[in-house]
Amino acid sequence: MAEHVKIGSVDELRARGWLTGKAGSLPICVFESDGELFALDDRCPHMGFPLHRGTVESGLLTCHWHNARFDLRSGGTLDPWADDVRAYPVEVDDGTVTVVVAADHTDRVEYLRRRLEEGLEQGITLVIAKACSDCSTPGWPWVTSCGSGPPSAPATARRDGARDSPC
Numbered sequence: 001m002a003e004h005v006k007i008g009s010v011d012e013l014r015a016r017g018w019l020t021g022k023a024g025s026l027p028i029c030v031f032e033s034d035g036e037l038f039a040l041d042d043r044c045p046h047m048g049f050p051l052h053r054g055t056v057e058s059g060l061l062t063c064h065w066h067n068a069r070f071d072l073r074s075g076g077t078l079d080p081w082a083d084d085v086r087a088y089p090v091e092v093d094d095g096t097v098t099v100v101v102a103a104d105h106t107d108r109v110e111y112l113r114r115r116l117e118e119g120l121e122q123g124i125t126l127v128i129a130k131a132c133s134d135c136s137t138p139g140w141p142w143v144t145s146c147g148s149g150p151p152s153a154p155a156t157a158r159r160d161g162a163r164d165s166p167c
């Protein structure tokens with residue numbers, strides 16, 4: 001079941017250039033570009049800068065900390081070191097802006113596996129490190145930074161039968 005979060009008015013959005021709100025603990029920001037409204041997670045997936053403080057131009061949002069660029073419609077990044085940001089549908093009713101937040105059914109283990117592969121293929125150490133240090137995903141075996149991985153955490157098999165993390 002999707003949550004409908006009233007986040008402000010179109011007038012406020014046009015006066016300020018952005019709207020922010022929360023769906024539970026999830027920060028959300030809304031922008032207008034070429035007459036369309038778009039909602040994204042308000043945390044930059046690169047290092048967490050508030051995206052509502054970025055710049056919108058021609059359907060792209062640029063984060064002001066390290067200049068990662070995101071497509072407003074999909075949340076897809078143009079900069080692989082930054083990662084994609086989650087995008088949400090927006091509804092406008094009588095001048096009120098509502099963001100529709102459905103449950104996130106992303107397979108986190110598969111997502112982290114893909115990001116680790118991308119980081120390794122492209123030699124992006126930050127992407128590798130972030131994937132390897134995700135301590136919050138049950139079943140993700142490559143946890144290295146906090147040591148809280150599952151006791152049966154698999155890793156690359158070594159010749160002596162011991163296991164070793166690739167990170």
Ligand code: FES
Pocket residue numbers: 044045046047048049063064065066067068082
């Ligand atoms: S925090 Fe946004 S680009 Fe680095």
